[in-house]
Amino acid sequence: MMTLFSRLQAVGSPAIGLGCMNLSHGYGQPVPEAEALRALDAAFDMGYRHFDTATLYGATANERLVGKALSARRGEILLASKCGMAMDPELGRKVIDGRPATLRRQCEESLARLKTDHIDLYYLHRWDRTVPIEESVGALGRLVEEGKIGAVGLSEVSAATLRRARAEHPIAAVQSEYSLWTRNPEIAVLEACREADTLFVAFSPLGRGFLAGAVREPERLAEGDMRRGMPRFSAEHLPRNLALLAELEAVAGELEVTSGQLALAWLRARGDDILPIPGTRSVAHMRENLAAEGLRLKATTVARLDALLAPERVAGERYGVAQQAEIDTETF
Secondary structure, three states, X not given: OOOHHHHXXXXXOXXXXXXXXXXXXXXXXXXXXXXXHHHHHHHHHHOOOEEEOOOOHHHHHHHHHHHHHHHHHHHHOEEEEEEOEEEEOOOXXXXXXXXXHHHHHHHXXXXXXXXXXXXXXXXXXXXXXXXXXXXXXXXXXXXXXXXXXXXXXXXXXOHHHHHHHHHHOOOOEEEEEOEOOEOHHHOOHHHHHHHOOOEEEEEOOOOOOHHHOOOOOHHHOOOOEHHHHOHHHOOOOHHHHHHHXXXXXXXXXXXXXXXXXXXXXXXXXXXXXXXXXXXXXXXXXXXXXXXXXXXXXXXXXXXXXHHHOOHHHOOOOOOOHHHHOOOOOOOO
């Protein structure tokens, strides 16, 4: 079976993918469908080949959007989606459920929404602590055997959980938040990924837009924007973080790039086994982000950025209490 790395090579994927969540979920009102379809078409045309979605996003709307936009180009892309966390229409809230029967059902439903007979990379979106990780991963492994998915991934897990999981079935990728101002993967999970040639997929590599200068006045964030509840964007912590952003922008100015491009280039410098998937609603920002693939930073610049946004300098936790309780990642 084709490995994930060889699949990326086969579709000519750049070393930066596209997170599709923002079009339907998390940042206020969804983008109107016609506009979102145009954005995904433009992303493909400019060179993106790795597209990432999930059952959760937009309560399944994002998968339908990606399927509608890209099903005709299915053989030319690497398609990633996620299971194990979904909106429950009866409860009116998201539910984490890693039972094998649930994962199989969600996979079948995702296949239909994405208009495909297989998903190249299928993540367990969150570990359901009421279900042993071996049971959830074993269920995904059976979906690999049946050809419904190409490879198994995990999202927001610790190194210990990853090692337990891969004893059950090979894990092709781990997806977690990783950026200049969220360095948690450096504690242990990056090393655990490298033990078994597991790709590390970095979501929110631009710090949910912050590192690109998109959030300076949190009161202007749309109603329902998830960042309103994140400590780093609070009135208590944001001023300190904006001072760090100013320092980052100064370095970017010296190099004649944007702060977002600098942040992506820093991630690329951490290793060829790290693949950032920035998300955006803007075609112009998609193009700007993709252009960062060609940037190469000197070791002295990487070290300067490491120090500038060292974990102890960043104010506030990345998640509030409720979201933190849902994840399994190491913390400083």
